[in-house]
Amino acid sequence: MKTMTISFLFAAVLAAALFLVVWYLTDSAEAAKGASAFAVTALPSISNWLEQSRARQSVVPGNKIDIRSFDGFAISPWVAIVIGTVVGLAIFNFASFLTGVVAALVKIPATNGLALESGDVGGLLRTVSLANIPIIMVGFYLLAKWLTWRSRNGITVVLGVVVLTSIAIKSIDFFFLTSATWQSVFGMEKTVSTLLFLASGQLVLVLIPSLLGFWRGRREKTSRYMAYLLATLPQETQNSLLDLAYDEVTKIVEARRKATQHAAPAAVPA
Helix, strand or coil: CHHHHHHHHHHHHHHHHHHHHHHHHHCCHHHHHHHHHHHHHCHHHHHHHHHHHHHHHHHCCCCCCCCCCCCCCCECHHHHHHHHHHHHHHHHHHHHHHHHHHHHHHHHHHHCCCCCCHHHHHHHHHHHHCCHHHHHHHHHHHHHHHHHHHECCHHHHHHHHHHHHHHHHHHHHHHHCCHHHHHHHHCCCCCHHHHHHHHHHHHHHHHHHHHHHHHHHHHHHHHHHHHHHHCCCCHHHHHHHHHHHHHHHHHHHHHHHHHHHHHCCCCCCC
16 A cells, blocks of 8 residues: 555656646647646556565565565555546546647648638547547556456456546536537537436447456466566576476476376276
8 A cells, every 4th residue: 555655646746747847848738738647647557666666675684575465465446446547537638638639730731721610620529539549448458457466356446447437537528618619529419418428438438448458467467466576586586486386387287187087987898
């Protein structure tokens, strides 16, 4: 929990720094928001790096041993849901930033300096937003995989993050976009039923890659923990442990093969 808190604060400071730097260089708040969102999406990687760094320090004489057990490697489901939702919102924000960049690049030559009508702007944004789909799907696949690695109840956490993120994204649009902008962007009237419809569609969009990420993460959970343990040791020690693991696995496989052969019924002569 301590490492996760430090990771969250580190990501927040990095996001704020990137926001200020990009805003100063580009004088664009949208570009600055996109850069800061990218920093937040790095939260899982920052957490992994800090935990491995703390574990490596355990081999230094005089330092406290800070190596997590397999159960201790998992974080609380509620913490995982909060972190996952924050990262999920950042994924959408970063994807929207890329959409804005592409829309700006396409809009200039397409209009030859003339202003676009609001309906044309909405159509342009809806078209360019299709490019967001691969980014969002890859982002939620990786996020769900990490949440499954680090959670005690991966499927509950993943589903919770998917639902909360989908509701939060469309709720933000609902409360901050004017009715005219909403109509232009989504092609629908701004109503609660429309909000629920769009949130449901968005939920389906992120649910599919998230379930794939959960499936993959569950298969890799033990190997990720082993990688965490091995990363605390020198390369020579890692190689020795891998050789020992290979010998043990070979012995177990041979023992199971012999047990299967002895358990097989003898052939009855005709």
